[in-house]
Amino acid sequence: MRDVIIACDFKNKEDLFNFLKPFKGMNPYLKIGMEIFYKEGPELVRELKKEGFKIFLDLKLHDIPNTVEKAMRNIGELGVEITNVHAEGGIKMMEAARRGLDSTELGKNTKLIAVTILTSISQEVLENELLIKEPLNEVVRKYANNAKEAGLQGVVCSALEAPIIKEMGLISVTPGIRFQDDSVNDQKRVATPAFAKELGSTYIVVGRSITQAEDPVKAYNRCVKEFC
Ligand code: C5P
Numbered sequence: 001m002r003d004v005i006i007a008c009d010f011k012n013k014e015d016l017f018n019f020l021k022p023f024k025g026m027n028p029y030l031k032i033g034m035e036i037f038y039k040e041g042p043e044l045v046r047e048l049k050k051e052g053f054k055i056f057l058d059l060k061l062h063d064i065p066n067t068v069e070k071a072m073r074n075i076g077e078l079g080v081e082i083t084n085v086h087a088e089g090g091i092k093m094m095e096a097a098r099r100g101l102d103s104t105e106l107g108k109n110t111k112l113i114a115v116t117i118l119t120s121i122s123q124e125v126l127e128n129e130l131l132i133k134e135p136l137n138e139v140v141r142k143y144a145n146n147a148k149e150a151g152l153q154g155v156v157c158s159a160l161e162a163p164i165i166k167e168m169g170l171i172s173v174t175p176g177i178r179f180q181d182d183s184v185n186d187q188k189r190v191a192t193p194a195f196a197k198e199l200g201s202t203y204i205v206v207g208r209s210i211t212q213a214e215d216p217v218k219a220y221n222r223c224v225k226e227f228c
Contacts, residue, residue: 002197004223005029005056007175007207013040022217029054029081031205045078055080056173056205060115062086065096072100076107082173082203084156087114087143094150113154113173114147116140119188144168154202159191162199171202179222182209193226201227 008030010016016036030053032045037059045055057080061068068085075083085097094114101107117126117140126132132139144155144165154171165172178190185208196204206223213219 001202002228003029003054003203004193004220004227005031005173005203005205006210006220007031007033007205008036009033009207009211010036011039012036013044016044019211019216023220026217026220027052027054028220029056029203031056031058033058034060042074042078045080049079056082056084056203058084060084060086061097062089063093065089065093068093069096069100069103072097072107072112073103076101076104076110079106080110082111082113084113084115085152087116087147087155091146091150094147094152098151111153111171113156113171114143114152115156116143116147119158119176144170158189159196159199159201159204160189162196162201166200172200173203173205174201175205175207177204177206177223178209179219193223197227 006028008016010019030048032055036044045057048055057075061071062085068089085094098112101110101112117136123136126136140161141164147155148168148170154173155165156173157165158176159174162172162174174196176187176190177193177196178184180192184190191199193204204227210216210219210223
C-alpha cells in the first residue's frame with residue numbers, strides 16, 4: 001500500500017509530458033496541483049488516467065458544504081485515487097465532500113484526505129492573525145480527529161507527525177522528503193524516504209528531489225527502494 005507520489009509542479013502540460021517521457025511503462029503516482037490544473041483543466045487528469053497514471057489531485061477545497069459537495073461530484077467523475085480538502089472547513093464540509101465523491105461510481109473509490117494546518121503557518125501566525133490560541137500540534141491533532149469523524153481516510157502532514165496519524169487509524173500523505181545528500185530548499189521539517197518509512201508514512205510526496213534530479217527515473221527508483 002505504501003507508495004511514492006511525484007509532485008508534478010510544472011507550469012503546463014508540455015513540461016509535464018517531457019518530464020514523464022523516460023517513465024514510460026512505469027506509471028508512477030503523480031500529484032497534480034493547482035498550478036497545472038488551473039492551466040490545463042480536468043482534461044489533463046483524464047488524459048493521465050487514460051495513460052495509466054495514478055493521481056493525487058491536490059486542489060485543497062474549502063467552501064460551504066453545498067458548494068464543496070457539488071465540486072467533489074465533478075472530481076469524483078475523474079476517478080482519481082486521492083483528493084483533498086482543508087480541515088478548516090469543518091466536519092460538515094468534510095462530510096459533504098465525501099458525499100459528493102460517493103455520489104459518483106468512480107468517486108466511491110477515491111480516498112479523501114484533509115490538510116490540517118499548512119506548514120507555512122507558524123504558531124505566531126496562528127495566534128496573532130487567526131486568533132487560535134492552542135498549540136499548533138494540538139490544532140493538527142484536533143483537525144485530524146475531525147477528519148476521521150467526518151469519514152475521511154487520512155491527512156496531509158509532515159512525516160514527523162505520521163506516527164500520531166497512524167495511531168488514529170488514518171493514512172498519512174507526507175511531503176517534505178529529501179535524500180540524505182540533497183539540499184533542503186525552502187522545506188523546514190524534512191525526512192528521508194527511509195526515515196518516513198520508519199515513521200509509518202503511507203505515501204511520500206516528492207517534488208524537486210525527483211523533478212530537478214539529473215536522472216529523474218534513477219531518483220524515483222531510489223525513493224521506491226528506500227520507502228516501499
Ligand atoms: O519539491 P518538494 O519535494 O519540496 O515538493 C513538495 C510538494 O508537496 C509540493 O508540491 C508542495 O506544494 C507540497 N506540499 C508541501 N508541504 C505541505 C503541503 C504540500 O511541501 N504541507
